[in-house]
Amino acid sequence: MSSSARDVWGQTINGKPHVGATARRSRRTSMKDIELFSEISGDFNPLHYDEALAEASVFGKLIVQGGVISGILNALVAEELPGPGTVFLDVSWRFVKAVGVGEEIVGEVEVLSVRDDKPIVKLKTRVANADGEDCLVGEATVYVAALRHLSQARRIAVA
Known part of the structure; x- marks a missing residue:
């Protein structure tokens, strides 16, 4: 490992992730998810609100909106792997199965590659339903901001 790689990853809270590392998280969707996402995004598609219309549709x-489904991946990368300070740079996602209200979803990420010169990680991403069926599949490239020194500085300023 070069000294620059040690410097790049040494400032991140969780350190350098390793290829093959995985994380997962699950949650049950709800009507409240739809309402909150609609409030934020303005997406009031009747497939999310009109039960009779939705039941007569192909679904x-x-x-629930795609943003609710993919949101579990936001939580995974920001809280677990790679962890705090992580933001998306690029995503390539396919929504392959709709998720209904009240269904459990499971988000998973796996580290595919880690750069030594920059705190950038490529992830395999997946969201499945409780039966293990793919709902969202793809990849994401994320950047891991150096937060260790910022957290220490914040604690000193507060003290």
């Missing part, structure tokens, strides 16, 4: 049920 056969009320479905």
Whole structure:
């Protein structure tokens, strides 16, 4: 490992992730998710609100927005792997199965590559339903901001 790689990853809270590392998280969707996402995004598609229309559609049920589904991946990368300070640079996602209200979803990420020269990680991403069926699949490239020194500085300023 070069000294520049040690410097790049040494300032991140969780350190340098390793290829093959995985993390997962699950949650149950709700009507409240739809309402909150609509409030933020302005997406009031009737497939999310009109039960009769949604049941007559190809989906056969009320479905949650794609942003709710992918949101579990935001939580995973920001809280677990790579962890605090992580932001998305690029995503390539395919939504392959709709998720209904009240369904459990499981988000998973796996580290595919880690750069030595910059705190950049490529991840395999997936969201599945409780039956293990893919709902979202793809990849993401993320940047891990150096937060260790900022957290220390913040604690000193507060003290």
